Amino acid sequence: MKEKDTASNLVSAANSLDAVANVEPVRPAMETVLDTERQKDADILLLRNGDKLTGTVVNEKFSITTSYAHLDVVTKHIAGMNLEGGANNIESIIAENNNRFSGFIDDSFISFKLTNGPQLEIRREKVLKIVLRQRSQDMGEMKWTPFIWLKNGDYFHGQILTKDIILSTIYAKIPLDFATTESITLIGESNPLLTIVKMTNGDSVHGILEIEDIQIELDAGSVIEVYQDRIDRIFFKEGHVSAVATKNHFALVEKGSFTMGNTWGDGKSDEKPTHKVTLTYDFYIGKYEVTFNEYNAFCEATGRSKNSDDGWGGGIRPATYVEWFDAIEYCNWLSEMEGLLKAYDSEGNFLDKDGRVTTDPSKVVGYRLPTEAEWEYAARGGNKSRGYKYSGSDNADDVSWCRRNSGDEYLDENDIDKFIGNKCKIQKVGKKAPNELGLYDMSGNVEEWCSDFHSSYSCSPKTNPYNSTNSSNRVIRGGSYQSHASETTVASRSYCNPTHRGGFIGFRICKTL
Incomplete structure (x- = not known):
């Protein structure tokens, strides 16, 4: 397949998740932004108290102070604004051409004219998100x-x-x-x-x-x-930037320390003993599991057969029936699309910036699967962790698709007869609440491959751990739509032969900063 065709497929896949740097000469309107569908005739204001208002944002422009510049963005060039982080966290403006600027928005009030109603002056502290109407004509002719x-x-x-x-x-x-x-x-x-x-x-x-x-x-x-x-x-x-479309789904995970393993006194034996882990580097990790749309672009570009979606419809459901070696080849393909050195050799070893085998994940340049420690640290919320048992909540149903809630009705997960008849299935990514870092579905939906070989824990502290000791199985994390809720905690572990293709196993990708 030609590189241009491959680029178009990647962009189409990423558009489904509202995170794409568009590479076409004429830019179509973004249909969704900040996980919200954009209207064609009205702006949307989502407030922190749960209210949703429709109307027109009257402010002519908004100012944002970023870490690299202070800039003004004309309102007609804005697709959405995320104020969810509040005063203590980063806010962002998403431009109509799907560019992102993060920092602190300076404006104190949002002037909002209600549809068939009065104009309101609403303090920015009361606003969660602003989703502007589609205005493709304003930037559509830009080369x-x-x-x-x-x-x-x-x-x-x-x-x-x-x-x-x-x-x-x-x-x-x-x-x-x-x-x-x-x-x-x-x-x-x-x-x-x-x-x-x-x-x-x-x-x-x-x-x-x-x-x-x-x-x-x-x-x-x-x-x-x-x-x-x-x-x-x-x-x-253009055409060499398309792989960035996937990368724009990433969340930044800042370096730090945490206690790895089951810290609640329950769980299985392989979640113990708990031990201190320190990560000395920042990294990006996917906000979502890699979807069928994204994985199918890889299959088309490399001449592979597409994987089954079990008749549920692929789209933005997590790609499944992906063996570990397929997942790392997907990572290497993305790296090559961007001119990066590959993260893995043919044996599945990590490679550094000089193409030499390394056991230090901080030295890997290209896209890769997270290490088990990175995965758990990110699932816990990194240095923003609030100590939740599941990824983003102490209530599994808030954040996890598991056997009791992924079917046609909520059920007693111990009732096997109902479980079989309830048709539990994989769900589209991003439908549950995210965790503290904005990561979705790290508890449940599909289990996720990690880079490490599986091994037992020890109580000794670890720095930048990665288990490269050859064994018959690789780590999978997070539990799936078929799992009991207790198997979708941030500490829950499992493993599988790297050549296994399971209808409950997918993956997400990461990259050292």
């Missing part, structure tokens, strides 16, 4: 411009105004010609910052950028200067 993805998870299109950018290599100083540049990757762990430039002819050049700030004129308005250390990647050619 594709370079796409910039930042290390904090923000992403946007814009023209790079900075001229005469020089890449200093060990053998020469090379002026960058954007017309022949496919992408620029800035490796954040090195000092000075290592830059990898991939050219349209397939060449790759390593060096140091002889400039600190890059000036960008945003498609959504405003001219900003971004310090190069804040940039993860710049894509200059």
